[in-house]
Amino acid sequence: MAAADLTTRARIRDAAIHRFGADGFAASVRSIATQAGVSPGLVIHHFGSKDALRAACDEYVLQVIRESKSRALTPGSASDLLAQLADVEEYTPLVAYMVQGMLAGGDLAVAFLDQMIADAEGYLATGVEAGTVRPSRDPAARARYLVLANVGALLLHVRLHPPVDGDYAATIRELTALTAVPALEIFTEGLLTDRTMLDSYLVYVPDPPRR
Amino acid sequence: MAAADLTTRARIRDAAIHRFGADGFAASVRSIATQAGVSPGLVIHHFGSKDALRAACDEYVLQVIRESKSRALTPGSASDLLAQLADVEEYTPLVAYMVQGMLAGGDLAVAFLDQMIADAEGYLATGVEAGTVRPSRDPAARARYLVLANVGALLLHVRLHPPVDGDYAATIRELTALTAVPALEIFTEGLLTDRTMLDSYLVYVPDPPRR
DNA sequence: ACGGCAATTGAACACACGTTTAAACTCCTG
DNA sequence: CAGGAGTTTAAACGTGTGTTCAATTGCCGT
Numbered sequence: 001m002a003a004a005d006l007t008t009r010a011r012i013r014d015a016a017i018h019r020f021g022a023d024g025f026a027a028s029v030r031s032i033a034t035q036a037g038v039s040p041g042l043v044i045h046h047f048g049s050k051d052a053l054r055a056a057c058d059e060y061v062l063q064v065i066r067e068s069k070s071r072a073l074t075p076g077s078a079s080d081l082l083a084q085l086a087d088v089e090e091y092t093p094l095v096a097y098m099v100q101g102m103l104a105g106g107d108l109a110v111a112f113l114d115q116m117i118a119d120a121e122g123y124l125a126t127g128v129e130a131g132t133v134r135p136s137r138d139p140a141a142r143a144r145y146l147v148l149a150n151v152g153a154l155l156l157h158v159r160l161h162p163p164v165d166g167d168y169a170a171t172i173r174e175l176t177a178l179t180a181v182p183a184l185e186i187f188t189e190g191l192l193t194d195r196t197m198l199d200s201y202l203v204y205v206p207d208p209p210r211r
Numbered sequence: 212m213a214a215a216d217l218t219t220r221a222r223i224r225d226a227a228i229h230r231f232g233a234d235g236f237a238a239s240v241r242s243i244a245t246q247a248g249v250s251p252g253l254v255i256h257h258f259g260s261k262d263a264l265r266a267a268c269d270e271y272v273l274q275v276i277r278e279s280k281s282r283a284l285t286p287g288s289a290s291d292l293l294a295q296l297a298d299v300e301e302y303t304p305l306v307a308y309m310v311q312g313m314l315a316g317g318d319l320a321v322a323f324l325d326q327m328i329a330d331a332e333g334y335l336a337t338g339v340e341a342g343t344v345r346p347s348r349d350p351a352a353r354a355r356y357l358v359l360a361n362v363g364a365l366l367l368h369v370r371l372h373p374p375v376d377g378d379y380a381a382t383i384r385e386l387t388a389l390t391a392v393p394a395l396e397i398f399t400e401g402l403l404t405d406r407t408m409l410d411s412y413l414v415y416v417p418d419p420p421r422r
Numbered sequence: 423a424c425g426g427c428a429a430t431t432g433a434a435c436a437c438a439c440g441t442t443t444a445a446a447c448t449c450c451t452g
Numbered sequence: 453c454a455g456g457a458g459t460t461t462a463a464a465c466g467t468g469t470g471t472t473c474a475a476t477t478g479c480c481g482t
Contacts, residue, residue, distance in 0.1 A: 008429080026237065028469065028470085029471085040470085040471085041432080041433095041472080041473090042430055045429080046429095049470080049471080102367065102370065105370035105373070109367075109370055113367065113371065131404060134400055134404055136396060137392060138392055141393045142393035142397070144390075145364065145389070145390045145393040145394055145397075146393070146402075148367045148368060148390070149360035149364045151363070151367060152367045154363070155366060159313065160320070160321060160324065178356070181348060181349055181413070182347065182352045182356040182357070184403075184412055185347060186353070186356075186357075186397065187397065187401060187402040187409075188402070188405070188406050188408065189345060189409075190345060190397070190398060190399055191345060191397075191398040192344060192399045193344065193345055194343065195399050197395055198396065198398075198399045198400075201395055205388070205392070219459080239438075239439065241439080249460080250460065250462075251441085252442080252443090252461065253461075255440075255441060257459095260440080261439095261441090
């Protein structure tokens with residue numbers, strides 16, 4: 001995110017990602033222009049409108065995250081994707097932007113979460129084959145639940161303990177420190193001592209997964 | 212939320228809860244005034260400012276939710292509080308408002324979640340005593356994780372499948388249908404087959420709970 | 423070197439917002 | 453019945469917004 005040798009258009013895009021991520025999508029065009037060291041009119045000249053600028057940011061963020069995933073990141077744990085990204089200083093603004101995107105809803109959030117769920121389902125299936133993960137009655141639903149619960153917990157934690165100076169890495173480490181033990185505890189030992197709740201729900205809704 | 216025999220001030224407050232819940236806190240004073248059948252100036256006359264109006268809504272929503280909890284609601288499952296509230300037509304706007312409040316962050320969200328976490332810890336402790344819930348190395352952290360994960364999943368689900376015509380009850384039922392099986396599965400059978408992940412994390416951070 | 427084209431700017435526009443103000447209305451009290 | 457306090461409204465104000473426009477700058481090819 002260095003201001004070096006970038007197209008003006010790219011500098012404006014990066015500034016927009018920065019401000020949207022820090023202030024939400026109500027951030028003004030003028031504040032973005034200031035951050036980019038540019039006049040407000042030029043922002044519109046390059047992107048047409050604020051909405052189009054946001055759409056361009058959405059697309060760019062999604063593309064960079066997709067690329068980064070195939071690169072250096074350790075695979076295997078889908079729910080830590082954002083945590084790993086936040087640790088790389090260059091990617092921190094993308095994490096902040098993605099968080100705002102999920103808080104605001106819209107196509108970006110849908111696309112990101114759908115991909116995350118699909119990835120998680122793959123990781124879980126690999127684990128099942130390797131014998132480290134228990135099989136599920138409905139692997140797709142389990143992957144969806146795990147992603148929604150863990151990403152959702154991240155969103156709430158960010159709202160309860162907002163990053164100072166945009167330091168998402170510290171906030172996410174804080175979340176990990178708070179939730180790793182209870183999460184691992186539940187994942188390895190369970191929460192309930194008997195099967196009555198599960199069994200009674202299964203006879204109530206006995207539908208098998210439909211794919 | 213009927214428009215009958217209420218103080219004008221109360222009618223404006225209810226209209227504000229309705230519009231804030233439906234459109235977020237960017238909802239305009241004018242739209243609230245229209246919904247209440249009143250002029251914009253009167254809204255400010257009664258509450259002083261838009262921020263003060265929101266503060267009054269925060270306080271009122273929190274108070275009503277606290278009262279309703281001691282009443283007819285089935286105790287025992289803290290994470291279903293919002294689901295049970297959404298099923299009562301009268302309370303649906305409060306649920307929508309609360310969702311927006313958590314998405315926006317702020318004191319309302321902190322107060323609500325803190326209370327929810329405290330309640331969950333109580334329910335879990337009761338379950339542990341009764342032998343239906345497994346004990347935890349850190350009961351407070353477990354309660355916090357469970358609330359953040361389940362409420363967070365609710366927030367994300369609402370953003371992915373927005374309620375039509377404010378029908379939060381249907382959206383939440385949809386979420387339950389999608390996540391009940393995987394959640395119960397994980398809670399009774401666990402997710403991992405061996406203890407290596409948990410044990411290795413415990414030696415890495417062997418701190419016992421500090422209270 | 424110069425004409426042309428894209429980049430860029432500063433000023434302005436139209437609009438929506440929260441809020442203010444003065445006047446009208448309502449209703450209870452003396 | 454008079455009057456005053458509280459309620460309510462319509463209109464206006466000031467500000468910030470996204471966007472437009474004409475003018476200026478800077479660069480590149482011929």
